[in-house]
Structure formats: C-alpha cells, structure tokens
Amino acid sequence: MTRCFLFLLLTVRLATAEDGANAWLRYAPLPQANNNHSIPLSIVALGNSKSSPVYTAGQELQKGIKGIFGKKLSTNGTKDTSSSIVVGTIDAYKKAYGDFDEADELEEDGFFLSTEGRDVLILGQNQRGALYGTFAYLSRLAQNKLSPISYVSNPHAPIRWVNEWDNLDGSIERGYAGPSIFFRDGFVVDNVTRVAEYARLLASIRVNGIVINNVNANATLLNARNIEGLGRLADAMRPFGVQLGISLRFDSPQTFGGLNSYDPLDLKVDAWWANITNQIYKRVPDMAGYLVKANSEGQPGPLTYNRTLADGANMFAKAVKAHGGIVMFRAFVYDNHINPGNWTADRANAAVDFFQHLDGKFDDNVVVQIKYGPIDFQVREPPSPLFSTLRKTSTAIELQVTQEYLGQQSHLVYLAPLWKEIFEYDLRVDDRPSKVKDIISSARFNRPLGGSAAVVNVGTNMTWLGNHLAMSNLYAYGMMAWDPAVLPEDVLQDWIRLTFGFDRQVMNVITEMSMKSWPAYENYSGNLGIQTLTDILYTHFGPNPASQDNNGWGQWTRADSTSIGMDRTVKNGTGNAGQYPPAIAKTYENIESTPDNLLLWFHHVPYTQLLKSGKTVIQHFYDAHYEGAATAQSFVMLWQSLKGKIDSERYEHINFRQMYQAGHALVWRDAINEFYHNLSGIPDQAKRVRNHPYRIEAEKMALSGYKAYAVSPFHTASGYTAIVTTSNSTIGTATANITYASGTYDLAVNYYDLIGGRANYEVSINNRTIGTWTGDLEDQLGHAPSIYLDGHSATRITFKGVKVNTGDILKIVGRPDGIEPAPIDYVSFLPPGIVD
Template sequence: MMHFVLVLFLALGLAKAEDGSHAWLRYAPVPNPNGYRSLPSTIVALNSSKSSPVYTAGQELQKGIKGIFGKSLSINDTGKGPSSVVVGTAEAYKKNYGEFDEADALDEDGFFLSIEERRVRIIGQNQRAALYGAFEYLSRLAQANFSLVSYVSNPHAPIRWVNEWDNLDGSIERGYAGPSIFFRDGYVMENVTRAAEYARLLASIRVNGIVINNVNANAALLNERNIAGLGRLADAFRPYGVQLGISLNFASPQDFGGLPTFDPLDPTVDVWWANVTNKIYSRVSDFAGFLVKANSEGQPGPLTYNRTLADGANMFARALKPHGGIVMFRAFVYDHHLTPSNWKNDRANAAVEFFKDLDGKFDDNVVVQIKYGPIDFQVREPPSPLFSALRKTNTAIELQVTQEYLGHQDHLVYLAPMWKEILEFDLRVDNRPSKVKDIISSARFNRPLGGSAAVVNVGTNTTWLGSHLAMSNLYAYGILAWNPAAQAEDIIRDWIRLTFGFNRQVLDTVTEMSMKSWPAYENYSGNLGVQTLTDILYTHYGPNPASQDNNGWGQWTRADSVSIGMDRTVKNGTGNAGQYPPEIAMMFENIETTPDNLLLWFHHVPYTQRLKSGKTVIQHFYDAHYEGAATAQTFVTMWESLKGKIDEQRYDEVLFEQVYQAGHALVWRDSINQFYYNMSGIPDQAKRVGNHPYRIEAERMSLNGYEAYAVNPFHTASGYTAIVTTSNGTVGTATANITYASGTYDLAINYYDLIGGKSKYEVLINNRTVGAWTGDLEDRLGHAPSIYLDGHSAARITFKGVKVNKGDTLKIVGFPNGIEPAPIDYVSLLPPGTID
C-alpha cells in the first residue's frame, strides 16, 4: 500500500507543468514526509523589520515548510518553546536565550545550524548569514534529508559576487535569456519585482553582491534618475542580504561630468568621483562598490594619461573608503592590436605584464579581478599566472556562468568540473602549496579581501538563463564560491533533486549527462589546449578556427600546413611558461611534462607529434571530434528515457535543446575535422573525415528555383557548398532518386537558419509529405545565430522512421522568407541508430 501511495504521489507531482522560474527553490512535496518527526510547530524570527534578512528567513521558512510538508507554521519574533525553529543573529540569540557557545566559531557571513528533535536553531554571524542558514535547512528538507545535525558553516572568502553585463537599453552583452531585468530604454526599471526574485535565488546560494550593468559601462547610469533607480534595486535586494554594485566608465568625468579630463591624478577628477560616490551612498547606504574595466578592448583608463592601473584603481578606492566600499578592478587588460607576424607577441602574457610590478601599490579596498585563464573563458586554459604574481594585492577569480564560448546555453556544458580543476590547481609559489582557491581567499598570502565573481547574465526568460539545465552552473557557482572543496558530482546531484525531484533514474541520468558534457564539448569544439575553435570575430558560437589567426586579438593557434599551437616556452617562444612559479614553469616548459590537454597551449608542434597516448596530434583531433559529437547524440536518448518522469513542459523544452545540440555537434565535428584535413593534408586513419556514405549533397540534387552557393567559411558546409533559392520570392525544389536499399531510415536534413527570415520547408517521398518545418530558431534558441550561412546558423532536423524504397524520389521544397533563402546543405538517410 505504501508503495502505491508513493507512486501515486510522484505521478501527481508530475501533473503540473513547470516553467523553470522557481529554479532550485521549488519546495515541492517530498516522498515520505512523515519520516521527519522533528518538524517544529512554530517559527521564531528574531527580527521584526520587514527589510531584514532575518525577517525574510522567517517568511522563507514558512513558505518552504508549507510547500514541502503541507504544514502552515506561525511566525513569532520571540519564543521559548521546545518545538520551534529559531532563526536570527548570534547577538539576537544571546539576548533572547542566553549564551551561544558557537558564536566564536562564526566568521563573517557564517552560520550555525542545529537540528534536534523538534528544535532547530539557525544562528548567523550577521543577518544575511541567518538567511543563508535558513536556505541550508530548507535545502536539506527539500532533498528529504531529515538527519539530526549540528555544525558551523563559514564562507571560504568574503567576496561572492555576480556580474551582469546588462546595457541601459535593455540588451545584455553575451546574454542568452532575453532582455534585461534591470534596465529598459536607458533607465532602471520602475518594477523591480523580478530583480528581487533574482536576489532571492542568489541568497539561496550565498552570493552577497551583484554588479548590475555591463563592464563596458555607460556613464548615463550616473544620472539623477538612474541613481534613484539604483536605490529601488538596492531596496529590493536588501531583504536578501545582496548588496548592489555597478560598473563604471573610466572617462565619465569628461564624457558625462563635463570636466576637461579624466586623469586619475587630477584633483578635480578625484573630487568629482568622490561627489558621485557620496551621492550614490546617500541613496544606497549599503552600496557594495564599483567594478572597473579600464584600458581593455578600447575602453578608457589611466594609461591614457601615462598613469598606472594602480593609480586608476586607487582613485575609486579613495572615494569608496569612507563608506566601506570596495573596487573590483579587472585584470582583463591587453592590446587587441597585436602584430601576429611577431612570434614573441602573446596576449596570454598581458595580465602579468600589466599588473606584476604594481603588486603592493593598490589600496587595501582594491581587489584585482582575474579571469580564471590567461585568455578569455576558453573551454580549457591553465590558471592565470597572475594569481601567483600578486602576493600583496587582494585578488578574486572571475568565472563565467553565461556560456559565451561554450555553446550559449544551447549546448549542455556543466562547468563545475572545469572550475574545480582551476581552483584546485597548485601553483607552488615559493615551492609551497598554493592552490588557486587558497590564493583568492586570505589563506595563502594573508590579505584582507578576496573571493569570486561570475558573469551570469540572467534575463526575462522564465528559466533565468534560457535553458533549464544551464541553471546547474549558477547553482554550482554559488556552492563553490562558498566552499570550493565541494565536489562537482555532489553539487549536480543536489541540484537535480531540488530541480527535478527524487526519481532515481532522473538523478542518475542527468548526473551522467552533466558530468560528460564538458569533456564532450571540449572534444568537439577544441582540444589539446588549442582553445575553443569558434569564430572570435563574430558571435563566439559556431566553428571557425581560421578566424583566430592573423588578426590583432591574440587568440592565436598558429596553425599552418605542417604544425599548430602557441610556443609559449621561455627557450623559443613567448615566455609565458616562465610567468609561472619555477616548479610549474619547468613543467610547462618541457613538452614531455606538459599535460596533453594543454600541449597546444604551450607548444608549437607538427601535426605528426606523438601524444602520450601514442596518437598523433592530428589523429587525436579527428578521433576526439568524433567521440565528442557521438557523446552529444547520447544525450538525446538519455533524456528521452526520462519521459513521464519529468513534467511535460520542462521535458519538451530540454529535449528540444538536446536534439539541437546533437545536430550542432555534428556541424562542429565535420567543420573542424575538414578544416584541419585541408590544412594538413593528412588523412584520417579511420577514413571518416570527408567520407559520408549516407549523405545526399543538396548541390548535387536536381534543382529548380534553387542554385548552388559557396559557403564561407568553406568547412561549415558539407562539400563546401549549399543551395539557396534564386530569389527571396522564388520557391525552390531539390529532387534526387534514392539509391539506398529499401527500408526504414531516419531522414536528417542539415540547413541554415538565419536571423531575418523564417523559411518554411517540406520534404516528400514520391510526393508524399514525410515532414515539414520552419526555420525559426532565432525565436527558439537563447541566442541569435547569424545573418550568414555559416557554422553559427547551421542546424539539423531529423524525421525518424521514414520508409523508402530504392528508386523513390526524394524532394525538398523550400519557401524563402525575408533575407533567408531556404538554404539546404545536405540530406542523410540513416539506418536507425546510425550517426552520420
């Protein structure tokens, strides 16, 4: 009977569609709720102010317990009974209950959680710490973890921020989930409800600060109306203990303030920034501080006046110091007009070159925010050597939740394993243990500040990030910022239980998909440390390895007909290896001790260079791209196995993403392999590259109203060529006789889905329609792919179980729309289970 009740309960739990807006805070009913016999009867919140995080904690506890157990608890601000959950600060607890022995063990933002029989104590070092403890307690309950415990939880580092790259017009740079939740038409939104909901999500993972605007900042944020808007946002964040920060444009005193200069050592500039800062604090008393991008990618900065970066950072620090604010000063400073013909040039050297000699010259409320690797959020990078070079300067690591170079949330890439590798990397400063995670806290160099910042870029999409599964990365960021010792697999399993419930198959399947996703993406997008082989000059999305060389941006692969990779050795190359402490420098300098997964990051080698596996570099490329794309195909069948075990809306939306990723992974595979095959002239030992026995090339079909089109980049089309309609008003048809054996096939069609048009297509066998679709991915994906036929707009649709006979006529009819000329690349007839 109990088994029947549980099955019925779970079935009912799946009946209601979910849109992802609750993320991991669903507070869904748990199986066997009676297993928790210690549920208190009341909630005591030791604060009566509605703007207090302790008050919020009481409300959250009431909401969570109601959702999880169906039981309504009253909230009081005092109480002595034995059956209550008490939440408050250590100071308030002592005042109401007497001594609190664990008080001395609490660091700033730390909390104590004690779950006894019908008595729960959640005591924070400060108010937001009490809220963190409440979310911790609810997370345990929501995962049906009813164990009796007593422990202190302290943060690894004091700074746990997120950065949002929102623009005042409502757009978001590198955002894939719709428009801004903070800005519209040049101003802070009047309605801040959605912003408050986001602050709640952040508080639940113990994020304590949010910078709301793009690092490429617009000085108009500092006008009177927007400063008033900042106040509204801060008021919305405050009940969740999340402090507001903003990005600044360094040239604001001149461009916005009317001064003749923005020289950081000019007294009038100093006074101007002090006045602006005072004005902000008059409206936002708990303002967190400023984030500054200076002298990078065309942004203004102190170097304009031959001042140092420290001079610039300290100018802001002086303005903030009286108020207790901090400056997050980005180390992302480099020359994007490098000369590629000079083999000593190396963008990866820039951060150390700009900042090393400034160590100790920054004020103590400046934190240098360092991207995790020396380039720019690539699929694999070594940790930035700047972490080891700044010993007297506060530092924070910059991670990226928004998947700028990693599939724009339309490819599943669970990032916690990547972040763990960076955080656990031991840089061996002075031949002593020096893990990155201990450098960014105060542990290794005994500095007052440090921590983490993550570029997130939530939008108005109900899923927050544009994809249900991508939210695991935001959750993981918060957990690792608080405790970098947490394990990536443990984090994802907690997230799955909170997001999708308790079905064991769901738990195991989504865990497996997630843990395989980063290695798969690395395999089909760029391996051996060569970087993500995407188009760095356009969308940072689809494949285009040629775009990375022979330009000033410095994300070079140095690929030619015989060799590939950056020589970053001291002996022959750019010297980047020598920026690391001696033990690590020696490892990277020597090709024999450099890990294969960073080989092409540090060494320029022939395609025939043997790896430790025994394979050549080029054969590894071929094999890895096939293996990664094959893994992406399995994500579809794995997710399909969960039908009926997840609510229909989220099941369908994730299935769409996985099917899309599977198709685009094949675009990546073929494009990269074809490029390097053409470049090197070395064939694939397995004879796969350029050999596609199941394909019918569209340009070889009989065309009416269609014409052949040479695609650029050439390798983003099978056979380098696609077909397009002869005009935007001409219906095109492409026909071919089927030469394959009679049987049942999966009919896959690769096409291009451009921004600016929604072509319609119909596919027929002997004039019998077997499928139709619309090229509307610009509406369905979280990003806008491309206005060109290329690796960004390339896509695939598959119609399964199509019966054909040898000699049948295959016909595709394309109806162009707008600028989109119903483009087709090829058709594949695949025996079931076959990967093209």
C-alpha cells in the same frame, strides 16, 4: 480505491508543467512516506524589520515548510513551549536566551545550524548568515535529508559576487535568456519584482553581491533618474542580503560630467568621482562598490594619461572607502591590435605584464579581478599566472556561468569540473603549497580581501538562463564560491534533487549527461589546449578555426600546413611559461612534461607529433571530434529515457535543446576535421573525414528556384556548398532519386537558420509529406544568431522511422522569408544506430 487515487495524484503531479522560475527553490512535497517528519510548531525570527534578511528568513521558512510538508507554522516572538525554529543573529540570540557556545567559531556571513535538540537553531554571525542558514536547512528538508545535524559553516572568502553584463537599452552582452531584468530604454526598470526574485535565488546559494551593468559601461547610468533607480534595485535586494554594485566607464567625468579630462591624478576628476559616489551612497548606503574595466578592448583608462592602473583603481577606492565600499579592478587588460607576425607577441602575457610591477601599490579596498585563465573563458586554459604574481594585492577569480564560448546555453556544459580543476591547481609559489582557491581567499598571502566573481547574465526568460540544465552552473558557482572543496558531482546531485525530485533514474541520467558534458564539448570544439575553436570575430558560438589567427586579438593557434600550437616557452617562444613559479614553469617549458591537454597551449608542434597516448596530434583531433559528437548524440537518448518522469514542459524544453546540441555537435565535428584535413593534407586513419556515404548533397539534387551557394567559411558546409533560393520571393524545390536499399531510416536535413527571416520547409518522399518546419531558432534558442550561412546558423532536423524504397523521389520545398533564403546543406538517410 487508494491505489487509483495515488495513481491519479501521481499523474496530476507529472502533468503539472513547471516553467523554471523557482529553479532549485521549488519546495516540492516530499514523498508521502516522509511527509510526517517531525518539525517544530512555530518560527521565532529574531528580527522585526521587514527589510532585514532575518525577517526574510522567517518568511522563507513559512513558504518552504508549507511547500515541503503542507504545514503552516505559527510565528511567535518567543519559543513555543513544545518546539520552535529559532532564526536570527548570534547577538540577538544571546540577548534573548543567553550565551551560545559556538559563537566564537563564526566568521562574517557564517552560520550555525542544529536540528539535534528540541528546537531547530539557525544562527548567523550577521543577518545574512542567518538567511544562509535558513536556506541550508530548507535545502536539507527539500532533499529529504532528515537526519539530525549540527554544524558551523563559514565562507571560504568574503567576496562572492556575480557580474551581469546588462546594457541600459535592455540588451545583454553575452546573454542568452532574453532582455535585461534591470534596464529598459536607457533607464532602470520601474518594476523590480523579478530583481527581488533573482536576489532570493542568489541568497540561497550564498552570493552576497551583484554588479548589475555591463563592464563596457555607459556613463548615463550616473544620471539622477538612474541613481534613483539604483536605490530602487538595492531596496528590492536588501532583504536578501545581496548588495548592489555597478560598473563604471572611466571617462565619465569627460563624456558625462563635462570636464575636459578624466586623468585620475587631476584633482577636479578626483573630486567629480567623490561627488558622484556620495550621491549614489546617499541613495544606496550599503552599495558594495564599483567594478572597473580600463584600457582594454578600446575602453578608456588611466594609461591614456600615462598613469598606472593602480592610479586609476585607487582613485575609485578613495571615493568609496569612507562608505565601506570596495573596487573590483579587472585584470583583463590587453592590446587587441597586437601583431600576429611577431612570434614572441602573446596576449596570454598581458595580465602579468601590466600588473606585476604594481603589486603592493593598490589601496587595501582594491581587489584585482582575474579571469581564471590567461586568455578568455576557453574550454581549457591553465590558471592565470597573475594569481601567483600578486602577493601584496587582494585578488578574486573571475568565472563565467554564461557560456559565452561554450555553447551559449544551447549546449549542455556543466562547468563545475572545469572550475574545480582551477581552484585545486597548485601554483607552488616559493615551492610551497599555493592552490588557487587559497590564493583568492587570502589564506596563502594574508591579504585583506579576496573571493570570486562570476559573469551570469540572467534574463527575462522564465528559466533565467535560457536552459533549465544551465541553472546547474549558477547553483554550482554559489556553492563553490562558498566552499571550493565541495565535489562537483555532489553539488550537481543536490541540484538535481532540488530541481527534478528523487527519481533514481532521473538522478542517474542527468548526472551522467552533466559529468560527461564538459569533456564532450572539449572534444568536439577544441582540444589539446588549442582553445575553443569558435569564431572569435563574430558570435563566439559556432566553429571557425580560421578566425583565430592573423588578427590582432591574440587568440592564436599558429596553425599552418605542417604544424600547430603557440610556442610559449622561454627558450623559443613568447616566454609565457616563464611567468609561472619555477616548478610550474619547468613543467610547461619541457614538451615531455607538459600534459597532453595543454600541449598546444605551450608548444608549437608538427601535426605528426606523437602524444603520450601514442596518437599523432592530427589523429587525436579527428578521433576526439568524432568521440565528442557521439557523446552529444547519446545525450538525446539518455534524456528521452526520462519521458514521463519529468513534467512535460521542462521535458520538452530540454529535449529540444539536446536534439539541437546533437546536430550542432556534428557541425562542429565536420567543420574542425575538414579544416585541419584541408590544411594539413593528412588523412584520417579511420577514413571518416570527407567520407559520408549516407548523405545527399543538396547542390547535387535537381534544383528549381534554388541555386548553389559557396559557404564561408568553407568548412561549415558539407562539400563546401549549400543551396539557397534564387531570390527572397522564389519558392525553391530540390529533388533526388533515393538509391539506398529499401528499409526504415532516420531522415536528417542539415540547413541554415539565419536571423532576419523564418523560412518554411517541407520534406516529402513520393509526395508523401514526412515533415515540415520553420527556420525560427531565434525564437526558441538564446544563442547569438547569425545573418550568414556559417557554423553559427548551421543546424539539423531529424525525422525518425521513415520508410523508404529504392527509387523513391525525395523532395524538399523551401519558402524563403525576409533575408533567410531557405538554405539547405545536405540530407542524410541514416540506418538505425548510425550517425553520419
């Protein structure tokens, strides 16, 4: 009877769907054997205000322990005679109970956690620290880490912010999880419940600030109704110790305020910003400060008036200083109309060129926010040389949780290993140890401020980021901003336990998939430092290497028929290598000492250039793209091995995305290899490129109501051609005789899923329906969609275990909808274990 009950209980638990809203704060019950762990009988929260983080900590303890152990603790004003969990600030503890030995070890936001004595002590240097300690304690319990511990934990740096690129109309630039949780129809939302839930998640990973609106800011955020709305948002986040910040549009005094100028040295402009800042702080007295993007990508800024970037930043710094605020001033300043015909022009030089002469001229409450690499969140970049250039100016590193260039949450890419490489990179300033993590913490140059900011872009989707697995990146960001020394795999496995439980196979599979994901994506997108070969002129999602060159954006590859790569040497190229300290510059100046994974970042070489591996550049491209795509295929089988071990809702959600990634990785593989094969004329030694024996090209089938269509860019279609219906109201039919040997195959159809319609498809063999589907990925995936047949809209659906006889008739029927003309690229009949 007991065994039957336990089986039913397990079945119920596995069947219970989870939508991801609780993320890593599920507080799921521990395995029964550990559910009787001794915990104190009461909670003593040394803080009475319901808006205080200490009060929140007490509430969180109640919620967490009830979920994990099924026990409700009493809440007392004093310690229980048996045992209590005491949470509060050091000062409050001293006032209630006397001296505390570890008090001097705590820094701002730091906490002390001890479970070694009769009482559990969770004491913060401030209220926020007490809340962080509470989440740390509950995280240990939820992970079944029940052994006694006692330690002090201090943040690596004071600034640990997230940036949300939300627009006032409710859209999100580079957001892949639905509309904004902050704005709708031009104004701050009325219902802030979701905002409070997000602040709770951020507090649990020790993030202390959030900029809620797009760096491409809208000045109407500063109207009276929205300022009141900012106060409402701040009120919702304050109990979690998360301070609100906003992005500003530089020309607001003119476009919104009615002045005839936005010159930062104009006294009227200065007074206008001081006045609006006072209005905001009156409603949000603890506002963290401002984020400013100026004179970049067409945005207004001080350079318009021949003022310096420091002049612009300091204008805002003066306005917020009296209120204790800071200004994060983005170093992402460059001309997006540079001349590709100029061999020495280089967008990668822009940050140092604009900022190096301003070092020491920024006010002490200004922090220059620097993207981790010199270009723009690519799959691999060297650290920005600006980290080593600004010695008298506070700096913060800008990372990107939202996967703008890296699969847009439709591809699994665990980013912590990428960030770890950047944090640990030693720039050797003055030939002394100068790791990036120590530069941004101010430990290396002894500056007043520093830290991290990450572009996150959560949305109203219950998964927050549009993909359950993508949440590992948000969790890892918070943990690494607090302590960059942590290991990515350790952080990942903490997240897995908190998100999916304790099953060993679940742990092993998600660890394997995640740790392989960044190298796999690099392999099938862009490698050897060539950048992520996506379409930079459109959605930043699918492959389009041709888009990189011959435009003013400066993300060039300099690829031609014989050679490839940016020459960034001092001797022959743009001089970018020389922006680094001498020891690093020497490494990158010399092609022999430049690591292969950055070869094409710093050097222009022939396709036949030999790598340290012994392969040529072009053969490495071919091989890497096949290897990366094959790894993406393996993720499907790995994930599917977990069926029954994860609740059905999350299992199916992730399974769909892994199958999509597997198909889209093939689109990437074929497009990039085809492009460089066509450009260089050099064949693949393994004879894979352009050799697809399992494919039936759609344009070679017998067509009725369909017509051939030349796809652009050409390399995003097999054979450069697809088929579309002859009109948006004509049903198309494509048929072909099957010449493959009789047997069982996986039948894969590559097609294009455009936004603006939901075409319907049916595939059959001898009029026996094999499968039907709808072109509705815009409803299921959050990545930026496309209205074209291209590398963004190209996708695949696969039907497993299809029995086929030689001579059977394959038929596909496509019913167009809207602007989507039921496009098809090819059909593959794949023997077991074969991927074309």
